[in-house]
Amino acid sequence: MFGVVLLSIGLAVAVSYLVLEFPRLHQGWRLWSHRSQLPPGPKTLKTGIRKPWLWFLELNKQYGDVVYLQMGPTPTIILGSAQTAWDLLEKRGAIYSSRPRFIMGGELLSNGMRGLMAPYSNFWRRWRKLLHSGFMQRQSETYRPIQALESNVLMHELLTNPKGYRTHLERYAASVVVTVTYGRRVEDVRTDAVVQMNAEAMERLTSVNIPGKYAVERYPALKYVPTMFAPWKAQVLEQRKKDIQMYTGLMNDVKKRLAAGSLPNCFAKHLLDEQHNLGMTDLESAGSLASFILACVKFGDSFIPKAQAEVDKVAGDDRLPTFDDLASLEYVRAIVSETLRWRPVAVLGGTPHATTADDVYNGMFIPKGSTIIAPLWSIHLNDADFPDPHEFQPERFLEQREYPGNLGHSAFGWGRRICPGLHLGSASVAINIARILWAFDVKPARNAKGEVVDVDIFAFSDGFNSSPLPFECSITPRSERHARVVEREFQEARGELRQYTAAAN
Ligand code: HEM
Numbered sequence: 001m002f003g004v005v006l007l008s009i010g011l012a013v014a015v016s017y018l019v020l021e022f023p024r025l026h027q028g029w030r031l032w033s034h035r036s037q038l039p040p041g042p043k044t045l046k047t048g049i050r051k052p053w054l055w056f057l058e059l060n061k062q063y064g065d066v067v068y069l070q071m072g073p074t075p076t077i078i079l080g081s082a083q084t085a086w087d088l089l090e091k092r093g094a095i096y097s098s099r100p101r102f103i104m105g106g107e108l109l110s111n112g113m114r115g116l117m118a119p120y121s122n123f124w125r126r127w128r129k130l131l132h133s134g135f136m137q138r139q140s141e142t143y144r145p146i147q148a149l150e151s152n153v154l155m156h157e158l159l160t161n162p163k164g165y166r167t168h169l170e171r172y173a174a175s176v177v178v179t180v181t182y183g184r185r186v187e188d189v190r191t192d193a194v195v196q197m198n199a200e201a202m203e204r205l206t207s208v209n210i211p212g213k214y215a216v217e218r219y220p221a222l223k224y225v226p227t228m229f230a231p232w233k234a235q236v237l238e239q240r241k242k243d244i245q246m247y248t249g250l251m252n253d254v255k256k257r258l259a260a261g262s263l264p265n266c267f268a269k270h271l272l273d274e275q276h277n278l279g280m281t282d283l284e285s286a287g288s289l290a291s292f293i294l295a296c297v298k299f300g301d302s303f304i305p306k307a308q309a310e311v312d313k314v315a316g317d318d319r320l321p322t323f324d325d326l327a328s329l330e331y332v333r334a335i336v337s338e339t340l341r342w343r344p345v346a347v348l349g350g351t352p353h354a355t356t357a358d359d360v361y362n363g364m365f366i367p368k369g370s371t372i373i374a375p376l377w378s379i380h381l382n383d384a385d386f387p388d389p390h391e392f393q394p395e396r397f398l399e400q401r402e403y404p405g406n407l408g409h410s411a412f413g414w415g416r417r418i419c420p421g422l423h424l425g426s427a428s429v430a431i432n433i434a435r436i437l438w439a440f441d442v443k444p445a446r447n448a449k450g451e452v453v454d455v456d457i458f459a460f461s462d463g464f465n466s467s468p469l470p471f472e473c474s475i476t477p478r479s480e481r482h483a484r485v486v487e488r489e490f491q492e493a494r495g496e497l498r499q500y501t502a503a504a505n
Pocket of ligand 1: 116117128135177284285288340346349351352353411412414415417418419420424425426429
């Protein structure tokens with residue numbers, strides 16, 4: 001009797017193991033049978049590296065524009081040029097628009113309710129449609145008053161506390177997203193919470209099958225370990241609770257104001273039925289503006305005089321440039337594009353894509369279920385598309401060049417997953433670059449002996465997004481008159497911004 005029980009248990013374990021392992025074995029067999037057609041790639045992986053994009057660039061140089069890596073059971077493809085990314089992620093978007101499985105960020109942190117990490121599914125389509133209705137070009141233009149007023153506040157912060165420039169840029173970006181979404185300008189402390197929360201969520205996202213980050217991504221069964229034995233899991237679930245509390249609070253506030261007739265134009269009008277966290281962040285705009293400041297410090301002599309001549313001519317000397325001016329600021333627009341190219345914040349090309357069917361590209365087999373990474377570090381910093389890629393040269397965007405798509409760069413990604421915040425984000429970057437150039441001289445800092453403090457244009461953060469590490473610089477108003485204009489416009493903006501604060505209380 002005992003023997004039969006033991007045998008049954010043994011059989012049950014063996015069958016469960018086979019059922020669990022079958023997809024893996026099947027995938028292994030498929031990869032093996034196509035081994036001669038897989039793209040080229042290294043035999044061994046580097047693990048635990050902090051800036052995987054540097055390694056990916058080496059691989060692209062060594063093996064070409066399509067590189068194969070076997071990361072655990074997952075076939076992973078690293079694309080190394082604008083053209084291959086366009087051919088696959090854009091033109092073959094029907095099968096290149098899913099996401100890899102994100103156990104930490106997607107399943108545990110947000111219970112599958114984060115569109116950013118959602119596979120190509122009905123949930124994702126609904127979420128994307130909603131975002132599209134709120135952030136397509138025409139709709140994004142209705143948020144410009146908020147962006148312009150917040151930018152007035154930012155210019156004033158740069159005037160009064162230039163050393164804290166980085167915090168001001170982050171406050172600006174977080175505040176715009178929150179105000180645009182919920183029609184309510186959250187107090188600074190609350191904005192800090194949003195910045196902090198987004199940074200943490202992004203950090204977890206780094207789990208994306210990039211060598212060696214979280215064990216649970218490699219061994220999904222760990223997801224079911226009780227929190228008692230898994231402090232890392234307790235921490236993620238705690239964060240999820242905080243996220244939900246915060247977003248529910250903001251949405252309840254929106255409902256109250258809608259009922260009272262005091263809700264200004266904002267995205268929340270589109271999403272009253274959608275209680276879930278939209279997973280929207282805008283750390284990219286803040287990071288891009290920090291890169292612009294770094295470029296001013298390092299390369300300013302080569303482009304600032306020309307840019308200032310242009311903004312002065314268009315805006316005159318008694319007001320900050322406006323959104324309407326941007327159409328006439330051709331050189332400033334080239335600076336914006338060069339900023340987004342030179343140091344792409346979404347350095348890995350944003351969240352990786354995944355394929356939903358087998359494919360063959362230039363004779364190479366790309367299996368269903370592959371993770372596709374298109375690192376912007378490889379795509380934006382290659383000599384073929386951008387000669388002297390680490391030089392900041394806005395002129396590249398004034399010349400005729402061959403480049404897929406109509407932006408001349410790939411900073412917002414590709415195809416069906418292209419960044420839905422593209423119009424909002426690029427408008428934030430553009431208006432603030434124009435205004436900083438108009439109002440301030442941005443130069444290298446000087447030490448106590450009066451010597452120039454050099455900056456390192458390669459000192460960037462690790463992680464999913466990459467932005468400049470803190471660096472010293474000097475931000476001073478171009479003249480007393482410029483300072484007075486910044487002050488005057490700030491006072492006016494404060495009055496107008498009241499509709500996004502007082503109305504809420
Ligand atoms: C300078 C600013 C920005 C840059 C450079 C940027 C860049 C990117 C990139 C590269 C992607 C990945 C695209 C892909 O998978 O192919 C992305 C996705 C995304 N971005 Fe942005 N972004 C910016 C601003 C914003 C803003 C302001 C918002 C919110 C309003 C936003 C919301 C999103 C969302 C929700 C996704 C995921 C889309 C999906 O999975 O379908 N982004 N962004």
